Amino acid sequence: MRFVAExxxxxxxxxxxxxQAGDVEAAARALVARRPAVVRLVGHGSSDAAAVYGGYAxxxxxxxxxxxxxxxxxxxxxxxxxxxASAVIAxxxxxxxxxxxxxxxxxxxxxxxxxxxxxxxxxxxAAAAEVALALDAGEERAVAASKTYTATLATLALLAAGCAGxxxxxxxxxxxxxxxxxxxxxxxxxxxxxxxxxxxxVGRMYVIGRGVESATAREMALKLKETCRVAAEPLxxxxxxxxxxxxxxxxxxxxxxxxxxPALASVxxxxxxxxxxxxxxxxxxxxxxxxxxxxxxxxLPAAPLPVLAPLLSVLPGQLFAAxxxxxxxxxxxxxxxxxxxxxxx
Amino acid sequence: MRFVAExxxxxxxxxxxxxQAGDVEAAARALVARRPAVVRLVGHGSSDAAAVYGGYAxxxxxxxxxxxxxxxxxxxxxxxxxxxASAVIAxxxxxxxxxxxxxxxxxxxxxxxxxxxxxxxxxxxAAAAEVALALDAGEERAVAASKTYTATLATLALLAAGCAGxxxxxxxxxxxxxxxxxxxxxxxxxxxxxxxxxxxxVGRMYVIGRGVESATAREMALKLKETCRVAAEPLxxxxxxxxxxxxxxxxxxxxxxxxxxPALASVxxxxxxxxxxxxxxxxxxxxxxxxxxxxxxxxLPAAPLPVLAPLLSVLPGQLFAAxxxxxxxxxxxxxxxxxxxxxxx
Numbered sequence: 001m002r003f004v005a006e007x008x009x010x011x012x013x014x015x016x017x018x019x020q021a022g023d024v025e026a027a028a029r030a031l032v033a034r035r036p037a038v039v040r041l042v043g044h045g046s047s048d049a050a051a052v053y054g055g056y057a058x059x060x061x062x063x064x065x066x067x068x069x070x071x072x073x074x075x076x077x078x079x080x081x082x083x084x085a086s087a088v089i090a091x092x093x094x095x096x097x098x099x100x101x102x103x104x105x106x107x108x109x110x111x112x113x114x115x116x117x118x119x120x121x122x123x124x125x126a127a128a129a130e131v132a133l134a135l136d137a138g139e140e141r142a143v144a145a146s147k148t149y150t151a152t153l154a155t156l157a158l159l160a161a162g163c164a165g166x167x168x169x170x171x172x173x174x175x176x177x178x179x180x181x182x183x184x185x186x187x188x189x190x191x192x193x194x195x196x197x198x199x200x201x202v203g204r205m206y207v208i209g210r211g212v213e214s215a216t217a218r219e220m221a222l223k224l225k226e227t228c229r230v231a232a233e234p235l236x237x238x239x240x241x242x243x244x245x246x247x248x249x250x251x252x253x254x255x256x257x258x259x260x261x262p263a264l265a266s267v268x269x270x271x272x273x274x275x276x277x278x279x280x281x282x283x284x285x286x287x288x289x290x291x292x293x294x295x296x297x298x299x300l301p302a303a304p305l306p307v308l309a310p311l312l313s314v315l316p317g318q319l320f321a322a323x324x325x326x327x328x329x330x331x332x333x334x335x336x337x338x339x340x341x342x343x344x345x
Numbered sequence: 346m347r348f349v350a351e352x353x354x355x356x357x358x359x360x361x362x363x364x365q366a367g368d369v370e371a372a373a374r375a376l377v378a379r380r381p382a383v384v385r386l387v388g389h390g391s392s393d394a395a396a397v398y399g400g401y402a403x404x405x406x407x408x409x410x411x412x413x414x415x416x417x418x419x420x421x422x423x424x425x426x427x428x429x430a431s432a433v434i435a436x437x438x439x440x441x442x443x444x445x446x447x448x449x450x451x452x453x454x455x456x457x458x459x460x461x462x463x464x465x466x467x468x469x470x471a472a473a474a475e476v477a478l479a480l481d482a483g484e485e486r487a488v489a490a491s492k493t494y495t496a497t498l499a500t501l502a503l504l505a506a507g508c509a510g511x512x513x514x515x516x517x518x519x520x521x522x523x524x525x526x527x528x529x530x531x532x533x534x535x536x537x538x539x540x541x542x543x544x545x546x547v548g549r550m551y552v553i554g555r556g557v558e559s560a561t562a563r564e565m566a567l568k569l570k571e572t573c574r575v576a577a578e579p580l581x582x583x584x585x586x587x588x589x590x591x592x593x594x595x596x597x598x599x600x601x602x603x604x605x606x607p608a609l610a611s612v613x614x615x616x617x618x619x620x621x622x623x624x625x626x627x628x629x630x631x632x633x634x635x636x637x638x639x640x641x642x643x644x645l646p647a648a649p650l651p652v653l654a655p656l657l658s659v660l661p662g663q664l665f666a667a668x669x670x671x672x673x674x675x676x677x678x679x680x681x682x683x684x685x686x687x688x689x690x
C-alpha cells in the first residue's frame with residue numbers, strides 16, 4: 001500500500017527538510033527584512049491543514065500575525081486589498097493548484113513578498129513566487145498526502161523559528177522529532193488495529209483538537225473522508241460544544257487529539273461533553289491518558305518542542321485511516337473520484 | 346416553534362439594525378481613524394460563521410484585511426503578538442462566551458481597538474470592548490440562532506460599508522433586503538417541505554459555498570447538526586474537490602449555496618463533481634437554476650448588493666432544518682445537550 005509506505009517514510013522526509021535548512025533560513029531573512037504586518041497562508045486539502053499549523057507556528061515563535069487567507073477574495077472577486085505590508089506563504093504539494101498559483105501571481109503584483117512551499121521546485125507555483133522552498137520529500141504517489149504534509153509542517157516550523165532567531169534550536173528539535181516518529185511507527189500501527197475493527201461500520205465522526213492541534217484534527221478528518229468514506233468533520237474543541245455536540249450518539253464517535261499543552265483543559269472539557277452525549281471517544285496524543293472517558297487511548301511521546309507536537313500527533317490518524325480503509329474493503333491509494341493533482345479551482 | 350418564529354422575525358430584526366446605523370457609523374469612524382493593518386474577527390458557532398462573512402465584507406467594501414483570528418493563540422498560549430495595528434470585532438449573541446471575553450480583554454491590553462457586536466449591550470463582552478454595538482434583535486429564545494445571525498451580518502455589512510464611505514448605500518440595500526426576505530418567507534417555507542421529506546433519513550451531508558457564501562454554508566451546516574442531528578460539514582466548493590468528494594454516495598447529499606457572483610463557476614464545477622460521485626444535489630440561492638444536476642432547486646431573488654446575498658441565502662437552510670427536524674421527530678428548540686448560552690471555553 002503506497003499510502004502506508006509513505007506514512008512510514010515521514011521520518012526520512014523530515015530529515016530531508018533539515019537538509020534544506022539553509023534555503024529556509026534565507027527565506028526567513030527575507031521575511032524578517034520585510035517584517036510583514038500579516039503573513040497570509042493559502043492552500044487546499046492537506047495544504048490547508050498545514051496552513052492552520054503555520055498560523056500557530058508564526059504566532060508562537062516570532063509572535064507574528066499569520067492567518068489563512070481567502071483565495072476567492074483575491075482570485076474570484078479581485079478585492080482591492082493593499083498587500084505591500086504582507087507576505088504570502090502558498091502551500092501545494094504538486095505546485096499545480098490553479099487558484100493557488102493565481103492567488104500568488106495576484107498577491108505578488110499587489111506588492112506581497114511571496115513564498116511557495118512545494119514538493120516540485122520546477123512547478124508553476126514555484127516559478128510564480130519570489131521565493132520557492134522545496135520539500136524534497138520524494139515523489140508522493142498515494143492520492144492521500146502524508147509525508148508531504150509533515151514535511152510542510154516541518155518547513156513552516158523552521159521558517160517561523162528562523163524569523164524568531166531560533167532556527168538551530170528548531171532544527172535540533174526536528175531531528176529529534178524524526179527519531180521519535182520512527183520509534184512509534186510500529187507501536188502505533190499495532191495500536192490502531194482494534195480501534196479500526198471496532199469502528200468498521202462508522203459513517204460519521206468528529207475529530208477535535210485545539211490550538212496547534214487544530215491542524216491535526218483537520219488533516220486526520222480529511223484522511224478519513226478521502227480514504228474511508230467517513231463523514232469526518234474537524235472541529236475545534238470549543239466549536240464542538242457550540243452546537244455540533246447535539247448530533248452525537250453512540251454510533252457517532254469523537255476522535256480527540258490531546259497534547260500536553262496550554263489548550264489541554266479545553267479539549268478535556270469537550271471530551272467530557274462528548275461522552276455525556278453518548279459518543280464513543282478515541283483519544284490520541286501525548287496527553288491522551290488524561291481523557292478518562294476514552295474507550296481507546298493511543299498515547300504518544302511528548303515532542304521536543306511543544307510546537308512540533310502535530311508532526312507526531314497526525315500519525316495515529318494516518319495509520320487508523322489506512323487500517324479502517326482495509327477493514328471497509330477500500331483501497332486508500334485509490335479514493336473514489338480523486339486524482340493526485342486537483343486542477344479545479 | 347420558537348426557532349421558526351424567530352426565523353420569520355428576521356426582516357424586522359434587519360430593520361432594527363438599521364435603527365442602530367448611527368452607532369455603527371460612529372464605530373466605522375473609529376476604525377477609519379485607526380486604519381488597522383488587520384481586522385481580527387472572533388466568535389463561536391453562528392458567530393464564527395458571521396466572522397467568515399465579515400472577512401468578505403471588509404475585503405470587498407473598504408478593501409481591508411479582515412480575518413478570523415485564533416482565540417486559543419491569545420487566550421491559551423498567550424502568544425506575544427503586537428496588536429497596536431489591529432482592530433478586533435468580537436461576535437457573541439449572548440455577550441457571555443468566556444473565551445471571547447478573555448480574548449477581547451487581552452487584545453485590548455495589547456493595544457487593539459476592540460469592538461463587540463452582541464444582542465445584550467449590558468453583557469460582560471459589551472463592557473470588555475472599547476466600542477459595543479447592540480444588535481437589538483429582541484430576545485432570541487431558540488437555542489439555534491437565526492435572527493441574531495442575520496442581524497450580525499447586517500451590522501458587519503453596515504460597518505464595513507461605513508469604512509468605505511458607503512454607509513447610506515448599504516442602509517438602503519439592507520432595507521430592500523429586509524423587504525425581499527419578508528417576501529420569500531412563505532414560498533421558501535413551502536418549497537423546503539418536499540426536500541425535507543425526501544431527505545428524512547439522511548445522516549451525512551456537505552453544505553458547499555464559496556466566497557461570501559462560505560459563511561452561509563457554515564451556518565446552514567451548523568443548523569443541521571444542532572437541530573437535525575445530521576453530520577453536515579461545511580466546505581468551500583474547492584475544498585470539496587480536494588478530497589472530501591471521495592466520501593460521497595447517493596445517500597450522502599450535497600447542498601450547494603449558489604449565488605450569482607464571481608465565485609459561481611467554482612461552485613458549479615464542484616456541483617458537477619458531486620453529481621459524478623453519485624450524490625443527490627440540492628441547490629439554493631439566486632443562481633440555483635444554473636445547477637442542471639440539482640434534484641431540487643430553491644431559487645431566491647438577487648440581493649440589492651452582491652455582498653448582501655448571504656442575508657437571503659441562509660433562509661432556505663434555516664427553514665429546511667426546521668422542517669427536517671420535524672420530519673425526524675426532533676424539537677429544534679431543544680437540541681440534545683445544548684443550552685442557549687455556552688459557558689465552556
